Amino acid sequence: MNPMLRVDDLHVHYGIIHALKGVSLEVQEGEIVAIIGANGAGKSTFLNTVAGLVRPSAGTVMFLGKRLAPRAHEVVKAGIALVPEGRRVFGNLTVHQNLMMGAYLRSDTAGIKHDEERVYKLFPRLQERHRQPASTLSGGEQQMLAIGRALMSRPSMLLLDEPSLGLAPILVKDIFATLREINAEGTTIFLVEQNARQALALASRAYVFQTGSIVLAGPSGELLRNKQIQEAYLGARGADRKRRRQSKVSQPPA
Amino acid sequence: MAYIQGVMIIICVNLMGVLGVSLLTGFTGMFSFGHAAYMALGAYTSAILVGRLGMPFVVGLLAAAAFAALASVIIGYPTVRLVGDYFAIAALGFGEATRLILDNGGSLTGGARGFVGVPKHTTLPIAILIVILGAILMRNIINSRFGRSFVAIREDKLAAEAMGINTARSRMLSLAISAAYAGVGGSMFAHYLTFLQPVMFDINKSTELAATVVFGGLGSMTGSIIACIILTSIPEIFRPFYLWRMVFYGLALVTTIVLRPQGLLGSFEITLEGTRRFLTAPFRRRVSAGGGARWQS
Numbered sequence: 196m197n198p199m200l201r202v203d204d205l206h207v208h209y210g211i212i213h214a215l216k217g218v219s220l221e222v223q224e225g226e227i228v229a230i231i232g233a234n235g236a237g238k239s240t241f242l243n244t245v246a247g248l249v250r251p252s253a254g255t256v257m258f259l260g261k262r263l264a265p266r267a268h269e270v271v272k273a274g275i276a277l278v279p280e281g282r283r284v285f286g287n288l289t290v291h292q293n294l295m296m297g298a299y300l301r302s303d304t305a306g307i308k309h310d311e312e313r314v315y316k317l318f319p320r321l322q323e324r325h326r327q328p329a330s331t332l333s334g335g336e337q338q339m340l341a342i343g344r345a346l347m348s349r350p351s352m353l354l355l356d357e358p359s360l361g362l363a364p365i366l367v368k369d370i371f372a373t374l375r376e377i378n379a380e381g382t383t384i385f386l387v388e389q390n391a392r393q394a395l396a397l398a399s400r401a402y403v404f405q406t407g408s409i410v411l412a413g414p415s416g417e418l419l420r421n422k423q424i425q426e427a428y429l430g431a432r433g434a435d436r437k438r439r440r441q442s443k444v445s446q447p448p449a
Numbered sequence: 450m451a452y453i454q455g456v457m458i459i460i461c462v463n464l465m466g467v468l469g470v471s472l473l474t475g476f477t478g479m480f481s482f483g484h485a486a487y488m489a490l491g492a493y494t495s496a497i498l499v500g501r502l503g504m505p506f507v508v509g510l511l512a513a514a515a516f517a518a519l520a521s522v523i524i525g526y527p528t529v530r531l532v533g534d535y536f537a538i539a540a541l542g543f544g545e546a547t548r549l550i551l552d553n554g555g556s557l558t559g560g561a562r563g564f565v566g567v568p569k570h571t572t573l574p575i576a577i578l579i580v581i582l583g584a585i586l587m588r589n590i591i592n593s594r595f596g597r598s599f600v601a602i603r604e605d606k607l608a609a610e611a612m613g614i615n616t617a618r619s620r621m622l623s624l625a626i627s628a629a630y631a632g633v634g635g636s637m638f639a640h641y642l643t644f645l646q647p648v649m650f651d652i653n654k655s656t657e658l659a660a661t662v663v664f665g666g667l668g669s670m671t672g673s674i675i676a677c678i679i680l681t682s683i684p685e686i687f688r689p690f691y692l693w694r695m696v697f698y699g700l701a702l703v704t705t706i707v708l709r710p711q712g713l714l715g716s717f718e719i720t721l722e723g724t725r726r727f728l729t730a731p732f733r734r735r736v737s738a739g740g741g742a743r744w745q746s
Binding site for chain 2: 246247248266267268270271272276277279283284285286287288292295296297299300344345348
C-alpha cells in the first residue's frame with residue numbers, strides 16, 4: 196500500500212542554519228503518528244514545511260500520490276490542515292467566525308453547517324461560547340478552537356504542532372482523547388509534541404528528531420521501553436535518581 | 450450656500466479615499482502613507498480623458514479607478530510581500546515618486562504649474578450618490594469571502610495562510626480595491642476644482658487619510674466615515690480663526706488618540722440592525738425585566 200504522506204530527503208535552511216538535514220518518513224492512512232524531540236530539533240520546522248508555510252531547500256513531499264506544492268493554500272486544498280503552534284486563533288473574531296475562517300476554501304453551505312455542528316459535538320465548550328471573541332477563551336478552549344478550525348476544511352490529514360503547549364495536564368488528557376475520537380472518525384493525525392509521554396500514549400508510531408534529523412523511529416510501545424528515550428524524553432525518574440546517587444555525576448542526555 | 454456645498458463635496462472626495470485606506474489599514478492591517486498618489490493618478494487620468502479627449506464623466510471616473518488600481522498592482526507586486534513598516538515605507542516612497550513624476554509631466558500634466566481647464570461635473574448630488582454607492586459596495590466587499598480573508602490576515606497572517614488563504618493575492622486585492630476608491634475620489638476632486646496641481650497630493654494628504662482611519666477606529670468602516678466628516682469639517686468650521694484652525698485639527702486628533710487609543714468606534718460598526726436594537730432597547734428591557742437570562746443567549 197502506498198503511504199498517504201511520503202517525505203523524501205527534506206532539507207530546510209534558515210539563512211546559514213541547516214534546520215532540517217534530510218528527513219524522510221511515511222505516514223499511512225488512518226494512523227496517528229508523532230514526532231518527539233527536544234527544543235530546536237526541527238520538529239516544528241518539519242511540520243510547517245509539510246504545511247507549505249516554509250519552503251524546503253531540497254526534497255519532496257508526496258501526499259496521496261501527488262507531489263505537494265510548497266504553498267499553504269495548495270496544501271489545504273489537497274486535504275491537509277495544520278493546527279499551528281501556540282494556537283493562533285483570530286482573537287477579535289468570534290468562535291463561530293473562527294470556524295468559518297477554517298472553511299475558507301469551501302463553498303458547500305450545508306456541509307459547512309454540518310461540520311460546525313460536528314466541531315460543537317466534539318467540543319461542547321465551543322458551542323457555549325460560539326458568540327464570544329476568541330481572545331476571551333481560556334488556553335484550553337483556544338486549543339479546542341484551533342483544532343476545530345482546522346477540522347472545518349474537512350482534512351484527510353490533521354497536523355498538530357504542540358497541542359499540549361501551556362495546558363493543564365487534565366486538559367491535555369481531554370484534548371488527546373478528542374484527537375483519538377477524531378482519528379476514529381477517519382482523519383489521519385500527525386502531531387509534533389514535546390510531551391513525549393502523552394504523544395507516545397496517543398500515537399501508534401513515532402519518530403524521534405534531534406538537531407534536524409531522525410535519530411530513532413518505531414512503534415510507540417517500543418520507544419516507551421527504549422532506555423535512551425526514557426532518559427532523554429520521559430524523565431525516567433527511578434532509574435535516573437538511583438544512578439545519580441551512586442555516581443554523583445549526572446549523565447548528559449543522549 | 451455654495452461654500453457649504455463645497456465643503457460637503459470635499460467631504461465626499463475624502464470619504465472615497467478614506468473608505469479605501471480603511472479597507473487596507475483597518476481591515477487588512479497594511480499601513481499606507483502613499484494613498485494620495487492613487488488619488489492623484491485618478492485625478493489626472495480623469496482630467497486628461499474628460500478634459501483633453503472629451504470623454505464623458507462616467508468614463509473618467511471608471512478609468513480613474515482602473516488606472517489607480519493598475520498602478521497599485523504594479524507597485525504592489527514587488528512590495529505586497531513586505532510586512533509591517535516595510536510596506537508602509539515602500540508606499541510612502543511610491544507616493545512621493547508619483548508626485549514628482551506629475552511635477553515633471555510636461556504638457557501632459559501641466560507640471561508644477563498645474564492642470565487647468567478640467568470640466569466641472571462633480572455636483573453635490575452626484576458626489577453623495579457616488580459615496581453612497583461606494584459605501585454599499587464596500588460593505589459587500591467586507592462581508593464577502595475576500596473581506597473575510599482580509600480580516601484573517603490582519604488578525605494573524607500565518608494562521609490565515611494555514612487556513613488556505615493565498616495571503617499575497619488577498620493583500621494585493623485589498624491594495625487594488627483601496628487604490629481604486631482613492632482614484633475615484635481623485636476624479637471627483639478634479640471635476641469639482643477644475644484645476645489640479647501635484648502638490649495637492651503630497652505626503653500631507655496621505656497622512657491625513659491614514660490619520661482619519663486611525664481616528665475613526667481601525668476595523669470600523671462607519672468609524673472611518675464619521676472621522677472623515679469630523680476631520681474635514683473642523684478646519685472649515687474654525688476657518689474664521691485663520692491660523693489657529695489647524696491647531697484645533699491637531700487637538701482633536703491628539704485628544705482622541707490619548708483618550709481612546711482604539712479610535713472613535715474601535716472596531717465597532719454602526720448598522721441599521723444595531724441602531725434599531727439600540728432604539729428599541731428600553732422596550733425590550735421592560736419585557737425581559739426579572740428574567741435576567743438575556744446574557745446567556
